[in-house]
Amino acid sequence: MHDQNDPIHKPVVVIYSGGMDSFTLLNRLLSEGNTVLPVSFHYGQRHARELECARQVCESLGLKHQIADIRAIQGLLGESALTSDTAVPEGHYADANMRATVVPNRNMVMLSLAISYAISQKAGAVAYGAHGGDHAIYPDCRPEFVERMRAVAAVSDYEPVDILTPYLNWDKTRILEEGLRLGLDYSQTWTCYNGRDKACGRCGSCVERLEAFAANGQTDPLPYETAAGADT
Amino acid sequence: MHDQNDPIHKPVVVIYSGGMDSFTLLNRLLSEGNTVLPVSFHYGQRHARELECARQVCESLGLKHQIADIRAIQGLLGESALTSDTAVPEGHYADANMRATVVPNRNMVMLSLAISYAISQKAGAVAYGAHGGDHAIYPDCRPEFVERMRAVAAVSDYEPVDILTPYLNWDKTRILEEGLRLGLDYSQTWTCYNGRDKACGRCGSCVERLEAFAANGQTDPLPYETAAGADT
Numbered sequence: 001m002h003d004q005n006d007p008i009h010k011p012v013v014v015i016y017s018g019g020m021d022s023f024t025l026l027n028r029l030l031s032e033g034n035t036v037l038p039v040s041f042h043y044g045q046r047h048a049r050e051l052e053c054a055r056q057v058c059e060s061l062g063l064k065h066q067i068a069d070i071r072a073i074q075g076l077l078g079e080s081a082l083t084s085d086t087a088v089p090e091g092h093y094a095d096a097n098m099r100a101t102v103v104p105n106r107n108m109v110m111l112s113l114a115i116s117y118a119i120s121q122k123a124g125a126v127a128y129g130a131h132g133g134d135h136a137i138y139p140d141c142r143p144e145f146v147e148r149m150r151a152v153a154a155v156s157d158y159e160p161v162d163i164l165t166p167y168l169n170w171d172k173t174r175i176l177e178e179g180l181r182l183g184l185d186y187s188q189t190w191t192c193y194n195g196r197d198k199a200c201g202r203c204g205s206c207v208e209r210l211e212a213f214a215a216n217g218q219t220d221p222l223p224y225e226t227a228a229g230a231d232t
Numbered sequence: 233m234h235d236q237n238d239p240i241h242k243p244v245v246v247i248y249s250g251g252m253d254s255f256t257l258l259n260r261l262l263s264e265g266n267t268v269l270p271v272s273f274h275y276g277q278r279h280a281r282e283l284e285c286a287r288q289v290c291e292s293l294g295l296k297h298q299i300a301d302i303r304a305i306q307g308l309l310g311e312s313a314l315t316s317d318t319a320v321p322e323g324h325y326a327d328a329n330m331r332a333t334v335v336p337n338r339n340m341v342m343l344s345l346a347i348s349y350a351i352s353q354k355a356g357a358v359a360y361g362a363h364g365g366d367h368a369i370y371p372d373c374r375p376e377f378v379e380r381m382r383a384v385a386a387v388s389d390y391e392p393v394d395i396l397t398p399y400l401n402w403d404k405t406r407i408l409e410e411g412l413r414l415g416l417d418y419s420q421t422w423t424c425y426n427g428r429d430k431a432c433g434r435c436g437s438c439v440e441r442l443e444a445f446a447a448n449g450q451t452d453p454l455p456y457e458t459a460a461g462a463d464t
Contacts, residue, residue, distance in 0.1 A: 068305050105344060105350035107387050112337060112344040113305055119336035140388050148384040155380060156340050156372050 010124030011035040013114050014162065016065075019052030020189045020209060021129035021167065024179040028166065029127060030061070031182055039066040039117055041110050044074045047195020057188050074219055107140035108149070109162065115153050118161045125162035127151070132171045133208060143168055172212040180216060187221040201226030242356030243267040243395065245346050248297075250286030252421045252441060253361035253399065256411040260398065261359060262293070263414055271349055272299040273342050276306045279427020289420050300345055339372035340381070343395065347385050350393045357394035358385070364403045365440060375400055405443040412448060420451040433458030 012029055016022045016038040029036050040054045051067065058065035107128070114126040130141040139145060146165050152161040167175050179186065191209045192199035199206050201224040213220045244261055248254045248270040255270040263269050272286045283299065290297035339360070346358040362373040369378060378397050399407050411418065423441045424431035431438050433456040445452040 013375065070302070070305060105348040105388050108344040108384065109341075109348055112340040116305075116337040139390060142387070145384065145387050148380065148387060152377065152380040152384055155374070155377050156337050158371060211243060 007033070009033075011037050011121060012127045013037045013039055013118040013121065013123045015056050015114050015126065015128040016040050016058075017129075018052070018057070018109055018189065019129075019191050019205075020179070020186055020212075021131055021172070021175055023057065023132055023186070023189045024175050024182070024184065025127055025129045025167065026057070027182055028182055030180065034153045036063060037066070037117070037121055037123060038063055039068060039114055041113070042071060043106070044071045046193065049190040049192075049195045050097075053188060053190045060188075065159040066117065068117075068122055070109070070113070074212035105140065107138075107145070111149055111153075114155065115161050119157050119159065122159075123161070125164050127166070129175075130165045131167040131175060131181075132169050172208050173215040176212040176216055176218075180218065185221070196225070198223040198225045200224075238376060241265075241267070243269050243349040243353060245271055245353065245355045245358045247342055247346050247358065247360040248272050248286050248290075249361075250282035250289070250421065251285070251361075251423050251437075252411070252418055252444075253363055253404070253407055255289065255418075255421045256407050256414075256416065257359055257361045257399065258289070259414055259416055260410065268295060268423075269298070269349070269353055269355060270345055273301060273345070274299055274303060275338070276303045279407065281283040281422040281424075281427045285422045292420075298349065300349075302341070302345070305341075307394070332435065337372065339370075340347070343381055343385075347388065347393050351389050351391065353395055354391075357396050359396040359398070361399055361407075362397045363399040364401050364408060367419045381390075404418045404440050408444040408448050408450075417453070422454075427458070430455040430457045 012034045013038055014022065014026050014029055016026050017040060026036060026038055038054070038058055040051055042048075042051060045051070055065060055067070107130070111126060111128065114128070117123075118126050130146060144167060146163060150163045153163055178185075190199075191205045192201075193203040193205050194200045199209075199222050201207075201210065206224070210220060210224075244259050244266045246261055246268055248258050249272060258268060258270055261346065267356060270290055272283055272285070274280075277283070287297060287299070339362070343358060343360065346360070349355075350358050362378060378395060378400060382395045385395055395406070408418075422431075423437045424433075425435040425437050426432045431441075431454050433439075433442065442452060442456075
């Protein structure tokens with residue numbers, strides 16, 4: 001992992017979607033004194049709310065924000081609820097129907113590009129918010145995948161690039177707990193798969209987010225279409 | 233490696249630049265009876281001659297050719313002689329100045345996208361033309377890199393994707409020898425870093441290509457600006 005005592009303190013590229021996990025990660029890295037280079041990917045999401053959150057947060061923090069528009073490669077990717085007109089499945093991530101939300105190999109694509117960016121910026125590492133809640137259905141969020149990607153990133157260029165995933169074995173509740181301890185304002189994030197004025201409170205992302213707030217005894221500052229958020 | 237006796241004979245995605253190595257690889261896979269899905273990457277090369285060769289070859293072979301335009305991600309990548317206005321270095325690949333031709337982490341980016349494509353097409357493998365001649369200066373052409381990428385591709389999605397690199401320990405002379413045995417017409421390929429009417433005969437790519445033809449006792453069918461090709 002990143003050595004705080006390293007006299008040559010290299011920047012860290014962070015994959016920052018604008019959602020709550022990567023928002024917490026970004027702020028954690030800043031709180032540790034890192035020079036942070038946030039990069040967001042525009043891959044044809046159904047809506048731009050997360051990216052807009054990311055842009056605003058970076059602006060307010062005075063960070064150089066790189067948005068990589070990779071929509072042109074959409075033709076290569078398979079069908080996905082996140083990028084097509086298929087209905088967004090409701091319920092828990094762990095449900096089988098949430099598989100429809102998977103963009104095949106998305107994390108490998110984003111990590112590869114982030115590593116290229118890290119090399120070009122002489123950064124020492126790429127951080128991303130893989131966490132335990134996603135292990136069940138996203139193969140590219142599992143420890144096995146991360147370990148193997150770290151092995152690749154160590155030899156793909158002249159200088160090794162590390163991959164940092166401090167939340168790899170945390171669930172969303174614990175990530176939020178850290179963020180609340182850091183005093184973060186989660187109204188600066190967007191999680192809902194739908195891009196309407198208020199969060200829907202019913203999609204897998206909303207359900208998990210609301211559960212994390214409930215488990216921390218807090219109320220999500222975002223407005224929801226449903227009365228108290230999720231009705232599950 | 234790909235099992236010819238596999239009753240479920242899955243397609244193979246091949247990364248096809250239009251140059252001689254991937255042209256030979258494509259035809260080798262076809263001669264083995266594979267269903268081949270060629271994909272080319274438009275990442276901001278100085279000229280489009282290789283891609284145009286790739287397009288024409290796929291058309292003549294009746295293959296569905298996928299061109300992934302990834303120029304939009306150029307902002308993420310560092311400076312490179314292949315994509316900027318820097319002068320193209322002359323001489324052998326092994327020379328230190330040829331490092332300037334490296335797009336950082338390019339093979340990882342292309343492999344990641346090709347793996348996404350393979351997953352979406354239910355292909356069993358991605359083939360690419362990494363070969364021994366590139367080991368000296370391209371970290372992402374070395375056996376160590378390939379082995380580690382294979383390990384990642386085995387776990388990045390629900391179905392493993394294999395990575396095939398039959399030329400990994402071959403030099404260009406041996407690749408050409410195979411292609412000539414297959415009766416391939418190398419006027420259908422382009423290798424020169426420059427995109428003029430005739431190949432320059434002086435850049436690293438031309439020098440290697442001409443050496444391979446000479447070692448096979450053959451004359452390159454491409455026209456050259458230099459009298460007998462390279463003057464080295």
